[in-house]
Amino acid sequence: xxxxxxxxxxxxGIALLYFGKLATAAATxxxxxxxxxxxxxxxxxxxxxxxxxxxxxxxxNSLAGTVSVNGNQLxxxxxxxxxxxxxxxxxxxxxxxxxxxxxxxxPGIVAQVTQQAGNSFDFNVVGNMNINGLVxxxxxDVTFQI
Numbered sequence: 270x271x272x273x274x275x276x277x278x279x280x281x282g283i284a285l286l287y288f289g290k291l292a293t294a295a296a297t298x299x300x301x302x303x304x305x306x307x308x309x310x311x312x313x314x315x316x317x318x319x320x321x322x323x324x325x326x327x328x329x330n331s332l333a334g335t336v337s338v339n340g341n342q343l344x345x346x347x348x349x350x351x352x353x354x355x356x357x358x359x360x361x362x363x364x365x366x367x368x369x370x371x372x373x374x375x376p377g378i379v380a381q382v383t384q385q386a387g388n389s390f391d392f393n394v395v396g397n398m399n400i401n402g403l404v405x406x407x408x409x410d411v412t413f414q415i
Contacts, residue, residue: 297321297322297323298319298320298321298322298323298327298356298398298400298405299318299319299320299322300317300318300319300320300398300407300409301317301318301319301320301409302315302317302392302394302409302410302411303316303317303318303363304316305392310370311370312367313344313367313368313370314365314366314367314368315336315346315365315366315367315368315392315394316363316364316365316366317363317364317366317409318361318362318363318364319354319356319361319362319363319364320356320360320361321356321357321358321359321360321361322359323358323359324358324359325358325401326355326356326357326358327355327356327400327401328353328354328355328356328400328401328402329350329353329354329355329356329364329398329399329400330350330353330398330399330400330402331347331348331349331350331398331399332346332347332348332364332366332396332397332398332399333345333346333347333348333396333397334346334347334394334395334396334397334407335394335395335396336368336392336393336394337392337393338390338391338392338393339390339391340391342371343368343370343371344368344369344370344371345368345369345371346366346367346368346369346394346396347366347369348364348366389412390412391410391411391412392410392411392412393408393409393410394407394408394409394410395407395408
């Protein structure tokens, strides 16, 4: 085997190992819906915990999704940081994300809150993240009592 061929195969093996670790990290994340802070009728902040349960670093490049409450679409969340958010191996970080509430979603939610005081509300968040250059879907449910 020629030296050039051996170097090319070795380089390909190293690249496969490196990109394989990135793909594994992107596939083994946990996104946990943690909290809803209602600061005003149109200013809500959803907090998520992004957990990296792999031995590789996670780079969160972007996140976007939709939020519904008891089956009624409420609005959109998105995060497009100027530089990636880094999550070290075997660690976690909190991600506070502002909810952009759709005007059509407010009346249904207000009616539910006023008519169902003391009942539970099911928040569902569905979307995608760009982790390590790969698209990773998420679908989180959490129930709160108001």
